[in-house]
Amino acid sequence: MCGIIGYTGHRPAQPVVIEGLRRLEYRGYDSSGVAFVEGSSLWRVRAAGKLAALEEKLAGISPFGSLTGIGHTRWATHGAPVERNAHPHFGGLNEPVLAVVHNGIFENYREVKEQLEALGYRFQSDTDTEVAAHLIAEERRHAPDLMTAFASALRKMHGAYALVMISPEEPETIYAARLASPLIVGVGTGEHFVASDVPAFLPYTRDVIFLENGEFVRITPGAHQVFQLDTLQPVDKKVQRINWDMQSAQKGGYRHFMLKEIFEQPGVVTDCLAGRALVAGENPHGGMQPDTVRLPELDSFPVPEHIHVVACGTSYHAGLWARQLFESWARIPVSPEIASEFHYRDVLFRPGDMVLVISQSGETADTLAALRLAKARGCPVIGLCNVVGSSVAREADAVLITQAGPEISVASTKAMCSQMVMFALMALYYAARKDTLSADQRRVQLDVLRGIPAILERILPGLRDTARELSREFSMARSFFYLGRGQAFPLALEGALKLKELSYIHAEGYAAGEMKHGPIALIDPAFPTLVLAFNDALFPKTASNMQEIKARGGPIIALAAEGVNPPADRIWRLPHVPGLLAGLVALPALQLFSYEMADYLGKDVDQPRNLAKSVTVE
Numbered sequence: 001m002c003g004i005i006g007y008t009g010h011r012p013a014q015p016v017v018i019e020g021l022r023r024l025e026y027r028g029y030d031s032s033g034v035a036f037v038e039g040s041s042l043w044r045v046r047a048a049g050k051l052a053a054l055e056e057k058l059a060g061i062s063p064f065g066s067l068t069g070i071g072h073t074r075w076a077t078h079g080a081p082v083e084r085n086a087h088p089h090f091g092g093l094n095e096p097v098l099a100v101v102h103n104g105i106f107e108n109y110r111e112v113k114e115q116l117e118a119l120g121y122r123f124q125s126d127t128d129t130e131v132a133a134h135l136i137a138e139e140r141r142h143a144p145d146l147m148t149a150f151a152s153a154l155r156k157m158h159g160a161y162a163l164v165m166i167s168p169e170e171p172e173t174i175y176a177a178r179l180a181s182p183l184i185v186g187v188g189t190g191e192h193f194v195a196s197d198v199p200a201f202l203p204y205t206r207d208v209i210f211l212e213n214g215e216f217v218r219i220t221p222g223a224h225q226v227f228q229l230d231t232l233q234p235v236d237k238k239v240q241r242i243n244w245d246m247q248s249a250q251k252g253g254y255r256h257f258m259l260k261e262i263f264e265q266p267g268v269v270t271d272c273l274a275g276r277a278l279v280a281g282e283n284p285h286g287g288m289q290p291d292t293v294r295l296p297e298l299d300s301f302p303v304p305e306h307i308h309v310v311a312c313g314t315s316y317h318a319g320l321w322a323r324q325l326f327e328s329w330a331r332i333p334v335s336p337e338i339a340s341e342f343h344y345r346d347v348l349f350r351p352g353d354m355v356l357v358i359s360q361s362g363e364t365a366d367t368l369a370a371l372r373l374a375k376a377r378g379c380p381v382i383g384l385c386n387v388v389g390s391s392v393a394r395e396a397d398a399v400l401i402t403q404a405g406p407e408i409s410v411a412s413t414k415a416m417c418s419q420m421v422m423f424a425l426m427a428l429y430y431a432a433r434k435d436t437l438s439a440d441q442r443r444v445q446l447d448v449l450r451g452i453p454a455i456l457e458r459i460l461p462g463l464r465d466t467a468r469e470l471s472r473e474f475s476m477a478r479s480f481f482y483l484g485r486g487q488a489f490p491l492a493l494e495g496a497l498k499l500k501e502l503s504y505i506h507a508e509g510y511a512a513g514e515m516k517h518g519p520i521a522l523i524d525p526a527f528p529t530l531v532l533a534f535n536d537a538l539f540p541k542t543a544s545n546m547q548e549i550k551a552r553g554g555p556i557i558a559l560a561a562e563g564v565n566p567p568a569d570r571i572w573r574l575p576h577v578p579g580l581l582a583g584l585v586a587l588p589a590l591q592l593f594s595y596e597m598a599d600y601l602g603k604d605v606d607q608p609r610n611l612a613k614s615v616t617v618e
């Protein structure tokens with residue numbers, strides 16, 4: 001949830017840390033802070049609000065000359081988002097002897113705090129992090145050295161954390177540990193980094209070490225060593241090279257990351273299909289073959305008899321959309337599940353089940369908990385994930401990487417598009433293995449998929465124009481319904497989620513057929529409804545639901561495929577995409593409507609209030 005960076009090397013640490021925080025701001029942004037070791041002193045500057053507030057404070061003081069420092073952007077889990085709760089926190093009995101930044105939750109902090117208070121420790125904040133800082137300081141009073149104290153304090157902390165520490169006792173050293181929250185070491189020449197996310201140090205190095213749960217690292221400018229937290233035994237870790245392009249993590253001329261990411265979707269579909277949707281005759285093992293889907297990640301697993309698709313938020317909506325593809329094409333029953341519910345249930349796993357966890361970030365706490373539950377119960381887990389090296393990617397039995405590229409905007413857009421394409425590929429892959437669709441039927445669907453990038457490329461600018469117009473027309477609305485049937489229903493849920501998270505307008509997604517069972521009572525001339533009207537067998541039913549809304553004076557926008565004539569006040573045309581894949585062209589329209597509405601209403605599009613990109617706490 002929070003963003004962490006640590007640096008020790010030959011450069012002044014302050015600009016490196018601040019730049020790193022800027023690239024991590026999407027992980028949390030209600031307060032931020034930095035700390036540096038300079039000789040035998042520890043310096044700290046913190047500010048409530050966005051990073052700009054911290055920078056303003058730093059501009060008023062002369063830059064720190066230190067070559068070792070840590071920084072943090074916070075998304076509050078304990079204590080209000082005010083300066084005294086911002087990280088870094090100091091630890092020490094009478095004076096600060098160390099500073100820490102932390103991401104996650106220290107579950108037993110209350111008991112530990114009481115013990116430390118009894119020993120004379122004084123607390124300035126309401127945070128669990130300050131307890132961790134004092135705990136390490138207390139351990140240091142008894143341990144032979146700082147490293148032993150660090151490890152022994154962390155062993156006393158239950159919960160999930162990534163924690164980074166500096167101390168004037170070892171002025172060029174940073175200690176960092178992880179348990180469940182991500183932490184990555186950047187290996188440079190004469191310098192080392194540690195961060196919650198690779199982009200924080202990508203301009204300096206592409207060589208990284210992924211810390212595993214229960215490991216901690218000691219970095220100095222010239223060296224790194226990873227240890228087991230329990231035994232203090234050194235661990236031999238491989239340095240991996242990341243081939244990410246930093247430019248793709250920047251706005252590329254768009255006003256917002258979200259807009260850039262929406263417009264990247266044609267390329268995202270192409271990238272997801274590349275090497276996976278093979279045209280006839282392209283058999284890499286020689287010989288001729290019909291159009292086929294290649295997903296070698298799944299080859300060694302039996303075809304599942306039942307799939308639990310588990311995710312949160314937008315990824316969950318993608319999972320809901322996937323159900324009909326798996327059912328209709330591959331004849332595999334699917335249970336879409338909200339991760340935060342799933343992992344607390346006594347789920348019945350049967351032989352032949354598979355759990356498919358979906359997560360853009362690969363770090364969502366509830367999704368990871370579901371993954372771990374399924375693994376513990378012996379059910380194979382496949383991860384569908386956008387971040388290489390993330391926890392989902394590493395912990396699942398196999399992982400399919402969605403190829404959406406870094407998604408910076410808190411509102412997930414291109415990630416959902418990539419997930420939908422991957423589901424279509426998976427369903428076709430299983431349809432081939434089970435022979436539930438003929439080669440011709442599969443080719444037809446693959447042709448539809450291959451046509452999507454060109455359609456999106458063509459329609460995106462026009463969709464944006466209409467979205468802008470409609471957002472002006474409906475900007476006074478206090479509430480919205482989003483309705484759909486069949487494949488349009490998960491899209492209706494997603495459209496409503498996007499509108500509320502970005503523009504703070506109340507919006508609810510419903511299965512159109514459910515309106516009569518209660519929600520229609522809300523309809524009046526001030527309550528607009530956006531209806532997804534695909535050109536499929538369900539359209540006549542959707543049209544009747546629209547008539548019912550019309551009869552009660554409710555304004556209707558129909559996001560309607562070519563070939564249908566919905567009874568709506570405003571018709572927003574989409575090209576007709578046959579079969580079950582129509583959602584792929586409706587999705588960007590919904591995203592753009594929310595984007596334009598939020599922008600028009602002056603909201604912070606890329607960083608909506610109260611939200612964070614990676615939800616790493618339950």
Ligand code: M6R
Pocket residue numbers: 312313314315358359360361362363364367410411412413497501611613614615
């Ligand atoms: O990284 P994940 O896909 O696991 O994230 C799940 C949700 O937190 C995420 O989709 C969230 O709903 C988005 N902010 C929606 O735009």
